[in-house]
Each structure stands twice: as C-alpha cells, then as structure tokens.
Amino acid sequence: MAPTISVAVVDAATSGNVGTIARAMKNFGVEQLLLVNPPPVGPGTEAHGFAGRARHDILPNAREVTFEYIVSNYHTIGFTSETNPTDTKGIRHPAKTPAQLAEAMEDVESDTALVFGRERTGLRNEELAQLDEIATIPASSAYPVLNLGQAATIALYEFRRITLAESQLPSDRLERAEEAEIEALYDHIDAFLDRIEYTPERRGKAGVMLRRLLGRAHPTTREVATLHGIMRETEQAVEKRG
Amino acid sequence: MAPTISVAVVDAATSGNVGTIARAMKNFGVEQLLLVNPPPVGPGTEAHGFAGRARHDILPNAREVTFEYIVSNYHTIGFTSETNPTDTKGIRHPAKTPAQLAEAMEDVESDTALVFGRERTGLRNEELAQLDEIATIPASSAYPVLNLGQAATIALYEFRRITLAESQLPSDRLERAEEAEIEALYDHIDAFLDRIEYTPERRGKAGVMLRRLLGRAHPTTREVATLHGIMRETEQAVEKRG
Incomplete structure (x- = not known):
C-alpha cells in the first residue's frame, strides 16, 4: 500500500x-x-x-x-x-x-x-x-x-x-523487449511462414514487412511471448490437419 | 559532447x-x-x-x-x-x-x-x-x-x-553510505545496546527496530559518523559512571 x-x-x-x-x-x-x-x-x-x-x-x-x-x-x-x-x-x-x-x-x-x-x-x-x-x-x-x-x-x-x-502513457508499451528476444521472434516468424507454406513468390516480402512492422512497434517481452504463443498454437493446429 | x-x-x-x-x-x-x-x-x-x-x-x-x-x-x-x-x-x-x-x-x-x-x-x-x-x-x-x-x-x-x-546539491550529501559502513554502524549499535545493558527481553527487538529504521532513512556517511560519535561519547559517559 x-x-x-x-x-x-x-x-x-x-x-x-x-x-x-x-x-x-x-x-x-x-x-x-x-x-x-x-x-x-x-x-x-x-x-x-x-x-x-x-x-x-x-x-x-x-x-x-x-x-x-x-x-x-x-x-x-x-x-x-x-x-x-x-x-x-x-x-x-x-x-x-x-x-x-x-x-x-x-x-x-x-x-x-x-x-x-x-x-x-x-x-x-x-x-x-x-x-x-x-x-x-x-x-x-x-x-x-x-x-x-x-x-x-x-x-x-x-x-x-x-x-x-x-x-x-501506458508504461508497459514503452519497454521494448531485448534485441535477442526480438531476433528470436523474427526467426520464429520465418519458420512459421515456411511451415504454413506461405505463397513462395510473396514469402520474402512478407518476412521483411513483418520485421519492419514489429520493429517499429517496439514490442514488449509480453507481446513477443504472446506472438510466439499464437504461432505455436497455429502450428499445432496445422500439424493436426496435415 | x-x-x-x-x-x-x-x-x-x-x-x-x-x-x-x-x-x-x-x-x-x-x-x-x-x-x-x-x-x-x-x-x-x-x-x-x-x-x-x-x-x-x-x-x-x-x-x-x-x-x-x-x-x-x-x-x-x-x-x-x-x-x-x-x-x-x-x-x-x-x-x-x-x-x-x-x-x-x-x-x-x-x-x-x-x-x-x-x-x-x-x-x-x-x-x-x-x-x-x-x-x-x-x-x-x-x-x-x-x-x-x-x-x-x-x-x-x-x-x-x-x-x-x-x-x-553536492551529490555526495545525497548518497547513502556504503553498505559496509552501515553494517559497521549496526555492529556498533549492537555492542552499544549490550554495553548499556539494555533490558535483555527487549534487546533483540530493539536491535532489529533500529536496523529497520536506519535502513529506511538511507543514512549518509556523515550521518553514520555522527551516530558513531554519539554512541562513543555515551559509552565514555557510562564508563566514567561505572
């Protein structure tokens, strides 16, 4: 108190x-x-x-x-x-x-x-x-x-x-995650795009666009974790279907 | 620059x-x-x-x-x-x-x-x-x-x-004393309480209370020195009396 x-x-x-x-x-x-x-x-x-x-x-x-x-x-x-x-x-x-x-x-x-x-x-x-x-x-x-x-x-x-x-000013939005966390997120996004077999001719541009977008948003640790979670569950769903 | x-x-x-x-x-x-x-x-x-x-x-x-x-x-x-x-x-x-x-x-x-x-x-x-x-x-x-x-x-x-x-504001006036200085002060306080034969059944609690109080106050080096001085002079007074 x-x-x-x-x-x-x-x-x-x-x-x-x-x-x-x-x-x-x-x-x-x-x-x-x-x-x-x-x-x-x-x-x-x-x-x-x-x-x-x-x-x-x-x-x-x-x-x-x-x-x-x-x-x-x-x-x-x-x-x-x-x-x-x-x-x-x-x-x-x-x-x-x-x-x-x-x-x-x-x-x-x-x-x-x-x-x-x-x-x-x-x-x-x-x-x-x-x-x-x-x-x-x-x-x-x-x-x-x-x-x-x-x-x-x-x-x-x-x-x-x-x-x-x-x-x-929501303070948690101001705390950008560590660079390594953000890099790991980008890696996951790349793997994810591959896993879902995203249209090959648009694959490169999509990866870059997502990096730029997320980089500009300065994601927090929590937001990074949530994004990993969403991708993971999507991958599991894809797994079952496949 | x-x-x-x-x-x-x-x-x-x-x-x-x-x-x-x-x-x-x-x-x-x-x-x-x-x-x-x-x-x-x-x-x-x-x-x-x-x-x-x-x-x-x-x-x-x-x-x-x-x-x-x-x-x-x-x-x-x-x-x-x-x-x-x-x-x-x-x-x-x-x-x-x-x-x-x-x-x-x-x-x-x-x-x-x-x-x-x-x-x-x-x-x-x-x-x-x-x-x-x-x-x-x-x-x-x-x-x-x-x-x-x-x-x-x-x-x-x-x-x-x-x-x-x-x-x-001279910044040294604002600085909490080093942890070792503060620990030495606590030791002196303990010895002091013993020296003045503080009521044994309240002795333990008093020591803890003083630690908490001083810790919360973030004493400066100069204040720590003053507290040592006060205790020292009190001890000398007790010595003479005893």
Missing part, C-alpha cells in the same frame, strides 16, 4: 500560485490541498483562473488548517531551495531530491504532506525543524531558487510514481 | 507563461529562448514579472524567429499532451517522455530545440509532423493536459542532466 499524498501551502501571498499548484495536483493525481493562512482562492481569483479543471474539485475542497495541525497529523516533507548544510542553530538539514524521497516511500504506508512555503522566503528554519524530511529540487547552482508554483509542479511530477495508478 | 538545448515557444498568448518558461530555463541551465509570434515580454509585462532573475538575460536575449527557421536550424523535440496514437491523417506520433529523450541524447551532439505550442491547443498536427521527435509528459489519464509554463518547467527539469554541469 502506497502512502496518501497531500499538499500543504504555508502563507502563500499570491492566489495564482495556489491555482498553479492545484492544477499540478490534478495533473499528477493528488486530491487534498491544505492551506495555512491562504489568499482568496474562490471564483474570480487568479487561483481559480490558473487551476484548470482543478477549479471544480481541488480548490473548493481545499482545507484551511494551521501549521501545527499539519505537523501533528501527517508525515511531512518540507521543500526548500536553501541548501546551506546548517541553519542558524547549527542543525543540519540533509536534503534529498523529490525523486529519492518518492522512491523511498513507494512501500511505506503513511499519510504524507508535501509542504511548501512562502513565495520569497520559503519555509522558516523553525518550521523546517518540525518537519520529518527535507527535499530540495536539484537546479542550477547559479540560480537554484524556483518559483513556488514551479517547485510544487516538479515535486508532484516526481511523486506521480506513488500517486498515479496509470498515466496517459 | 552533449547537445546545446534551446527552448522555442510558438504563438504563446499570455506573457506570463513566457516569463515562467524563462525562469525555468535559468533554473535548469538553458540560455537561448526562441519565440514565434510572441506577446510583449519587455519591462512592465507579466513575462518580466514572472521571469525572476531571467529578466536580466534570457528575456532580453530572446530571439523572434519563424517556425520554419526552427525546423531548418535545430534538431527539434515537440511537446504535446495529445497521445492519440494517430492524428486525423492516420499518422502515428510515437511519443516518448522527456526523461527518455534526455537520456537518449546524453551522448549526441546537436543543437536541439524543445518546442512548445499554444496555451489551449498546443502544437498543430501539421507542425508536429515537421518536428523530429515528439515528447509527452506522463500525467494523470483523467487530466493529462498541463499548463504551458508547467509543462516547460518539467521538460527543462528532466533535461537538466544535459544542461547542468552542477546543481546546488
């Missing part, structure tokens, strides 16, 4: 950023938005304008809470672009990337809040000290400070491995 | 999106912005307001070009959230993710433009047909349509492996 992910935004000043975050939540499968001291986010605000289809559910269902409520009720991951190894009290915040944190959490079941701070100053050190884990988005050392909405978008994108059961 | 990455924005209507894209470029180490039929992006515009420090270089250095210029002068990667396997003419656009494309390009040297389309309608099919590769950002199948600025932000984030020589 994967954790439930919520997003918390602390003291956002600009309504548009909240809308941007709500839209990214909907794009990446996160539903619960927690707001500490928020700007107006109702109809007619920039939040509403920027939220896309999230204006129909995530924004109206957002809950206004206190920072203490978040700390008490969630496993918390605070985001900061501040990567000084120590804060003013000498406490080190060993920051991880969102990708590392999402990967480590895949098998953990706990209600988790991704916590984002103010536009200009982010989360304060005394706030960071109360959170369980600290994340930093890797960026240019010359300008590592991301805009609030953009930082949350990238964080939610990385956590999609936990929050999205399926994307619009 | 890695490819040089530029960003092209075609027919953007809202100045703010261009500013968001410029900021993400500066965050992730991309310099050249190409604009086809752009809105105003100078001082006083939303682009200027949203660009952060990119208002000082990327925005004023943006070049206004034609779509044909981009096609003729760059290796092009077009972004679309449209993942229908065929367009109206039955041509398939086999989309890859930005991560896959960036990985495949790490060893390729060619001037490459990441091409983004209009806010509502994206790139047209006749434009996509002229581009070399098609990318789609994996998102919720229920709502895969990202905002223009957010899509570009994620794309630039994924291409950072090519465009950023170094991020603000």
